[in-house]
Amino acid sequence: MDLSFGPEYEVFREEVRAFLAEAWPAGSGGQESEPAAQKRFITAAAERGYLYRSIPKRYGGSEQPFDPLRETILTEEFERSGAPWQLGYQGVGMVVPTLLEVGADWQREKFIAPTLRGDFVWCQGYSEPGAGSDLASLRSPARLEGDEWVINGHKIWTSDADHATHMFGMFRTEPDAPKHGGISYLLLEMDQPGIDVRPLRQLTGATHFFEVFFTDVRAPADWIVGERGQGWQVSRVNLKHERNLGGGSLARNRFRRLLDLARRTPLHGRPALEDPLVRDRLAALDCHVRCLETMTLRKVSATYNDEEGKVGLPTLVNKLYGSQVGEQLVQLAYDLIGADGLLAPTDSSWAGGSGERSNTDWIDEYLYSLAGRIAAGSSNIQRNVIGERGLGLPRDLRSGDVRPRS
Amino acid sequence: MRFGLTEEQELLQATLREFAAKELPAPRLREIFDAGSGWNEALWRSAAGVGLQGLAVPERYGGAGLELLELALAFEVLGEAAMPGPFLGHALAGLALSRGGSDAQRERWLPKLASGEAIGALAIAESGDAWDPAEWSAALDGGAVRGTKQLVDHAAIADVLVVGVAGGGLALVERGANGVHIDPIDGLDRTRALARVDLDGAAAEALPGGREVADAVCDAGRILLAADSFGAAWKLIEMTVEYTLTREQFGTLLAQFQSVKHEIANLAAETEPMRGLFWYAAHAFDHLPAESAAAASAAKAHVTDRAVHVSRQVIELHGGIGFTWESDVQFWAKRVLFDRSWLGGPRAHRERLAMLENW
Numbered sequence: 068m069d070l071s072f073g074p075e076y077e078v079f080r081e082e083v084r085a086f087l088a089e090a091w092p093a094g095s096g097g098q099e100s101e102p103a104a105q106k107r108f109i110t111a112a113a114e115r116g117y118l119y120r121s122i123p124k125r126y127g128g129s130e131q132p133f134d135p136l137r138e139t140i141l142t143e144e145f146e147r148s149g150a151p152w153q154l155g156y157q158g159v160g161m162v163v164p165t166l167l168e169v170g171a172d173w174q175r176e177k178f179i180a181p182t183l184r185g186d187f188v189w190c191q192g193y194s195e196p197g198a199g200s201d202l203a204s205l206r207s208p209a210r211l212e213g214d215e216w217v218i219n220g221h222k223i224w225t226s227d228a229d230h231a232t233h234m235f236g237m238f239r240t241e242p243d244a245p246k247h248g249g250i251s252y253l254l255l256e257m258d259q260p261g262i263d264v265r266p267l268r269q270l271t272g273a274t275h276f277f278e279v280f281f282t283d284v285r286a287p288a289d290w291i292v293g294e295r296g297q298g299w300q301v302s303r304v305n306l307k308h309e310r311n312l313g314g315g316s317l318a319r320n321r322f323r324r325l326l327d328l329a330r331r332t333p334l335h336g337r338p339a340l341e342d343p344l345v346r347d348r349l350a351a352l353d354c355h356v357r358c359l360e361t362m363t364l365r366k367v368s369a370t371y372n373d374e375e376g377k378v379g380l381p382t383l384v385n386k387l388y389g390s391q392v393g394e395q396l397v398q399l400a401y402d403l404i405g406a407d408g409l410l411a412p413t414d415s416s417w418a419g420g421s422g423e424r425s426n427t428d429w430i431d432e433y434l435y436s437l438a439g440r441i442a443a444g445s446s447n448i449q450r451n452v453i454g455e456r457g458l459g460l461p462r463d464l465r466s467g468d469v470r471p472r473s
Numbered sequence: 474m475r476f477g478l479t480e481e482q483e484l485l486q487a488t489l490r491e492f493a494a495k496e497l498p499a500p501r502l503r504e505i506f507d508a509g510s511g512w513n514e515a516l517w518r519s520a521a522g523v524g525l526q527g528l529a530v531p532e533r534y535g536g537a538g539l540e541l542l543e544l545a546l547a548f549e550v551l552g553e554a555a556m557p558g559p560f561l562g563h564a565l566a567g568l569a570l571s572r573g574g575s576d577a578q579r580e581r582w583l584p585k586l587a588s589g590e591a592i593g594a595l596a597i598a599e600s601g602d603a604w605d606p607a608e609w610s611a612a613l614d615g616g617a618v619r620g621t622k623q624l625v626d627h628a629a630i631a632d633v634l635v636v637g638v639a640g641g642g643l644a645l646v647e648r649g650a651n652g653v654h655i656d657p658i659d660g661l662d663r664t665r666a667l668a669r670v671d672l673d674g675a676a677a678e679a680l681p682g683g684r685e686v687a688d689a690v691c692d693a694g695r696i697l698l699a700a701d702s703f704g705a706a707w708k709l710i711e712m713t714v715e716y717t718l719t720r721e722q723f724g725t726l727l728a729q730f731q732s733v734k735h736e737i738a739n740l741a742a743e744t745e746p747m748r749g750l751f752w753y754a755a756h757a758f759d760h761l762p763a764e765s766a767a768a769a770s771a772a773k774a775h776v777t778d779r780a781v782h783v784s785r786q787v788i789e790l791h792g793g794i795g796f797t798w799e800s801d802v803q804f805w806a807k808r809v810l811f812d813r814s815w816l817g818g819p820r821a822h823r824e825r826l827a828m829l830e831n832w
Contacts (some may be wrong), residue, residue: 068760073474125546159709346823350827351774353771353830354771357768358747361752363750364749368474369477377477388742447735450734450735450739454737455734460728460738461729463734
């Protein structure tokens with residue numbers, strides 16, 4: 068084992084820290100939610116090669132050689148400072164890598180640079196009321212009429228749909244093909260007749276998700292990524308080289324905030340941190356966070372040393388385990404705030420950042436942790452994946468296998 | 474940068490797995506388990522054939538001179554195999570001598586410990602769950618030691634006992650010395666053999682290394698127990714995968730039921746992340762002294778505690794057969810209970826972790 072990154076990397080870390088201290092000073096209050104400040108910061112960070120590293124310069128990226136240790140340092144330092152990574156996860160995290168991987172040249176030219184600048188804001192049209200975990204059963208149709216796709220149907224859980232300029236989504240273009248083979252990956256503009264965006268209010272009270280209804284919505288025929296009927300495969304293409312090295316530093320930062328809460332929250336006239344039960348739960352959580360940190364280290368090491376085959380199982384369990392640890396963490400926070408838990412939450416989790424949390428911010432985080440069980444593949448779907456791909460247990464019976472009782 | 478095993482380390486584990494598969498087939502493990510002493514001389518001798526007893530003994534004394542990380546990787550395999558025998562106390566006695574012994578003490582004992590010709594044991598616990606060097610009260614005075622040591626693993630067959638004494642020091646007591654009384658205890662985990670050791674003015678020779686060595690030996694033990702439990706937990710999960718892929722109910726394999734599949738997935742999702750936890754603790758022991766104690770307590774508390782959880786779920790998944798003496802599952806279920814309690818339970822180690830983190 069050798070945990071040192073070497074002097075060259077320590078110099079790099081110092082450079083990143085110095086940059087962040089100046090460009091994103093701690094406690095700069097309010098800055099996080101100011102789009103103009105975010106844009107300035109992102110541009111400056113990309114110019115220095117800290118962001119958009121896997122994206123070619125001609126598309127507005129910083130085109131840096133792949134280097135898992137630099138990625139790790141950047142993740143840790145940005146996480147620590149609470150600085151933003153990108154303008155809109157859906158665009159930078161999903162559309163851009165998909166286009167880089169399978170998009171046509173003209174699509175990359177047209178869409179990537181404005182997305183990185185934050186001029187194009189994307190929302191994702193995947194889930195439908197009848198297609199959640201069983202996503203491939205989606206039905207919203209798109210049919211080609213002349214040189215346009217004509218799109219109908221209904222998407223749901225669409226974050227950012229209220230201000231997105233574009234949508235990427237999966238639509239059924241080959242109604243006669245089998246389930247997975249009848250889907251295409253299309254891009255479309257949001258500002259056009261026939262699109263109706265309706266807010267969904269979450270149980271936190273905030274509105275970050277929307278429903279989108281389509282009535283003869285149009286998209287140019289060549290705004291398809293990949294071939295007709297290949298949308299399912301296209302949607303599996305994901306960000307390969309950035310920020311997928313695990314969530315160890317994220318969990319550690321949340322744990323530090325929890326520790327601060329335990330320090331400043333009184334219990335029986337003393338700081339809660341001195342209470343034996345609280346200490347026991349904190350220490351148990353610290354062990355879980357150490358597990359996440361070392362799992363991240365394993366993944367970084369495997370990537371760096373070209374041994375990715377050795378971290379198959381950690382990759383499979385990361386989402387389920389990480390969300391469970393996250394939930395235990397906010398559960399303790401919620402217990403610590405005591406009767407303040409009766410108050411309505413502040414709408415703060417969505418903003419992210421590393422600033423100090425008020426008690427009502429913790430309530431929001433507590434409620435929000437429920438979404439961790441559901442979004443991006445529910446916990447029960449994760450269990451299927453771990454069991455089937457990780458342990459060789461049999462696949463679930465599929466709908467086709469189930470015969471009605473005679 | 475590397476936080477993963479080298480080819481040599483993987484080879485070490487492969488060699489030991491091969492040894493365990495060959496020398497400890499299930500019927501033999503059951504035989505030893507049923508006999509109840511945890512001791513099998515033939516097994517001990519064949520372990521010496523693959524160098525198991527000398528892994529961490531310095532090369533100049535006939536060992537392989539490996540670090541605690543490699544020793545922990547070996548203990549992961551011992552846990553997988555539920556290997557009976559005095560390996561734990563033996564390894565820790567060797568560590569105490571190589572870190573804290575005088576040249577003469579090392580010359581005298583380490584070559585014999587490395588070859589397995591002599592057996593070492595660690596006698597530290599006192600009544601009231603007093604494992605920590607700060608809590609030891611056995612008195613070493615003028616070359617004689619007085620006190621009672623509890624829960625000493627394989628004391629009855631040990632040639633040399635490394636005894637914890639008041640002030641956190643360590644002393645050597647030889648087999649057959651006057652004033653040593655050993656009373657076997659009927660222990661839960663029959664791959665180990667516990668005994669109470671009464672020392673009534675027994676001849677004892679202090680190790681020059683002081684409290685620091687004792688602390689290190691205890692931390693090493695905690696890490697080895699975590700590694701052992703990690704191996705045991707994965708073994709239990711694998712046994713369950715195998716069982717549910719053969720056993721049928723309602724006309725279908727148990728593994729086909731989502732409730733079963735998901736429970737096994739939960740166990741894997743909690744177990745696999747602990748691999749890095751004990752690796753890190755062992756690495757810290759070898760190279761990051763400032764972090765070592767906290768990492769050892771974290772690994773001990775967490776891995777052994779969760780391994781016990783795994784064992785209980787696994788017994789449920791095996792159904793009625795899992796509750797019988799006939800089922801092999803009990804070997805590992807009891808092994809991890811030993812790992813959890815020996816050298817201090819999870820609650821004590823979580824508090825130690827909190828203290829070490831200055832909370």
